[in-house]
Amino acid sequence: MSSEAQLIARMREVLPEGVRTMLGSGDDCALVAAPEGSFLVTTDALVEGQHFRRDWFTPGEIGARAAVQNLVDIAACGGSASGLVVAMVIPPGSDEDWILEVVSGFGSEVAKTGAGVIGGDITSGRDFTLAVTAFGYCDRLVTRAQAKPGDVIAYAGDIGVSGVGLALLQNHVVNPALRGAEALGFYHYPLSFYRVPKVPLQAGPIAANAGATAMIDVSDGLGIDLSRIAKASKVSMRLSRSLLKNIVDEHQPWLDVALKHLDVGQLNTCELVEKIGLFNRGEDHALLATFPSDINVPPPFRIIGDVTGGEVGTVMLDDEPYPAGGWDHLQR
Numbered sequence: 583m584s585s586e587a588q589l590i591a592r593m594r595e596v597l598p599e600g601v602r603t604m605l606g607s608g609d610d611c612a613l614v615a616a617p618e619g620s621f622l623v624t625t626d627a628l629v630e631g632q633h634f635r636r637d638w639f640t641p642g643e644i645g646a647r648a649a650v651q652n653l654v655d656i657a658a659c660g661g662s663a664s665g666l667v668v669a670m671v672i673p674p675g676s677d678e679d680w681i682l683e684v685v686s687g688f689g690s691e692v693a694k695t696g697a698g699v700i701g702g703d704i705t706s707g708r709d710f711t712l713a714v715t716a717f718g719y720c721d722r723l724v725t726r727a728q729a730k731p732g733d734v735i736a737y738a739g740d741i742g743v744s745g746v747g748l749a750l751l752q753n754h755v756v757n758p759a760l761r762g763a764e765a766l767g768f769y770h771y772p773l774s775f776y777r778v779p780k781v782p783l784q785a786g787p788i789a790a791n792a793g794a795t796a797m798i799d800v801s802d803g804l805g806i807d808l809s810r811i812a813k814a815s816k817v818s819m820r821l822s823r824s825l826l827k828n829i830v831d832e833h834q835p836w837l838d839v840a841l842k843h844l845d846v847g848q849l850n851t852c853e854l855v856e857k858i859g860l861f862n863r864g865e866d867h868a869l870l871a872t873f874p875s876d877i878n879v880p881p882p883f884r885i886i887g888d889v890t891g892g893e894v895g896t897v898m899l900d901d902e903p904y905p906a907g908g909w910d911h912l913q914r
């Protein structure tokens with residue numbers, strides 16, 4: 583392993599500068615243009631063993647996932663990213679080329695957005711960790727707090743896919759070294775989605791410009807993340823069983839194959855929503871937004887329910903309570 587300075591020099595060669603960067607990585611701070619006069623900021627850490635395992639991921643996938651997880655929080659406020667900084671905890675004895683592949687994967691995902699990787703920090707520690715902070719800008723901020731009874735609930739991206747990919751790996755259904763549709767068949771989609779969530783980041787600003795009243799990304803699960811909007815907006819959320827069933831039906835080809843191995847029995851699609859909590863497993867990072875009912879919901883958003891004046895903070899599935907279940911790091 584080289585010195586810190588040598589490693590940073592190699593990292594800078596593979597990192598995007600970013601169109602708003604005025605001073606990039608290399609000084610005590612970076613300087614990023616914020617002509618709007620204010621900026622969005624969010625942070626999210628990825629920890630080995632908690633979010634990924636080295637034997638399940640390529641280093642590039644680990645980096646890409648860390649980038650997406652942060653970029654989507656900017657999108658969930660209606661914004662676009664301008665710059666990201668990444669603090670890395672590197673276990674002693676790590677392979678330098680492996681670290682650089684993580685950094686390249688991170689940089690490639692950021693480069694697609696026009697943002698820059700403008701700095702970071704390196705330290706040594708037991709569990710490989712990427713602690714990322716992202717900065718961004720928006721024309722119109724969308725919070726979690728302005729959903730109104732009568733609005734529709736819509737999502738962009740995909741829900742329930744990442745959790746299946748994780749379960750396939752946890753249950754040893756697939757060889758984690760395999761990649762690609764040819765080798766993995768129906769498993770390819772959920773596995774690749776778990777490793778690097780496919781999120782339409784541009785849907786964030788699209789929703790904001792279309793007049794979305796509230797938005798969040800589904801990081802911990804559909805139920806818990808919808809209840810976060812419900813609580814912040816002081817409303818109740820009602821999901822439509824038939825609209826959710828459409829999503830499940832679209833995934834039927836690979837889901838049928840995957841479910842055989844997931845020890846959930848022969849469930850029909852409605853039981854599926856309720857019993858295995860497919861949508862509550864988290865890490866899909868789909869964008870979930872509410873829109874006034876009198877506007878056309880912009881693509882790629884699809885309607886899955888509506889906002890009601892029911893008991894504040896609750897989430898319903900038609901007329902029954904929908905479990906608010908989801909991931910909680912401190913309750914495991």
Ligand SMILES: Nc1ncnc2c1ncn2[C@@H]1O[C@H](COP(=O)(O)OP(=O)(O)OP(=O)(O)O)[C@@H](O)[C@H]1O
Binds near residue numbers: 626655801802
């Ligand atoms: N240690 C902390 N100190 C101050 N605020 C925090 C801390 N941890 C979380 N928060 C804030 O609490 C809110 C909810 O945090 P959370 O991590 O659940 O964000 P999220 O976007 O919903 O989830 P995810 O981390 O899965 O993207 C955010 O506004 C976040 O900035």
Ligand SMILES: Cc1ncc(C[n+]2csc(CCOP(=O)(O)O)c2C)c(N)n1
Binds near residue numbers: 631632864865
């Ligand atoms: C090895 C391994 N074990 C378990 C999981 C599942 N997992 C971890 S964090 C999280 C929710 C979002 O977290 P955050 O709020 O930190 O974004 C989920 C569903 C995983 N990804 N990898």
Ligand SMILES: [Mg+2]
Binds near residue numbers: 654655658798801
């Ligand atoms: Mg979020």
